[in-house]
Amino acid sequence: MDKTKPWIKPVLEFGPLILFFAVFMLFRGQEVIVWGEAYSGFIFATLVFIPALLVSTLIQWWLSNKLAPMQVATLVLVIVFGGMSVWLNDPRFFKLKPTIIYVLFAAILGASLVLRRNWLGAVLGEALPLDLEGWRKLTLRMALFFLALAVANEVIWRNLSDTTWVYFKTFGLPVLLFLFLLGNAGLYRAHALPEKAAEDDTA
Structure with a gap:
């Protein structure tokens, strides 16, 4: 790539x-x-x-x-829940898929905090060098963010039109993710590590 x-x-x-x-x-x-x-x-x-x-x-x-x-989990859930929507001719299964993905990600991040494992740093450490405290804070914030996205998805697909949900899925979610990453710029600066130190920290 x-x-x-x-x-x-x-x-x-x-x-x-x-x-x-x-x-x-x-x-x-x-x-x-x-x-x-x-x-x-x-x-x-x-x-x-x-x-x-x-x-x-x-x-x-x-x-x-x-x-x-994340790519593998997303693909599997799309095939399973998207396939169920097509098979049963019922859109609710596909609309439920983002909720399950975000709850799954939040659970994984929450488990990493409980187990004191830097799983997020292991995945993003090369692109975003942070100290361990920075990863802990970002992991907690990201877990809560994914939970909020799951709630938002449930509210929208259960109460609003298909068109509104499609706009939310296609444009709203990427914008919210961008704003989340941008909103944590202060954390990145406060806990940034030199490149060599970052390699040692995530090894």
Whole structure:
């Protein structure tokens, strides 16, 4: 992946989501007949999204020879819950998927705090060198952030329209993540480590 052109990674990461959004907007409010079954625009977009994400993930694995645990977990949950939505022709399963992902991530981060393990630093240490106290604070904040995202997803999909949820999923979540990372800039500065010290700290 490091030797490929810089635009390839964001295309592979965000391409399937943008495709989902485009297909939903194109077929919103319509019925699409696939294999003799009538699907809503939302279910049809989900049907397109699943293989797109699978292909994208396989290409990323082929280019870099590795996948992050988050990518693997996301792919598995998309296949399982997206597949259930298509199989049962019920959008609720796919809408529930982000809640499960965020609760899972929050639980993993919470476990790392209880066990006093720097799992977040092991994953992000090369890109973001922090001391152990910095990782502890960031882990706690990120766990709470993921819990908040899970609650937000539940509130939106249970009370608002499909279109609102799709906008939230496609644009709202990335914006919230960006704002979270930006909002922790002070923590990054206060607990920054020199590159060599960071390598020793996460080893």
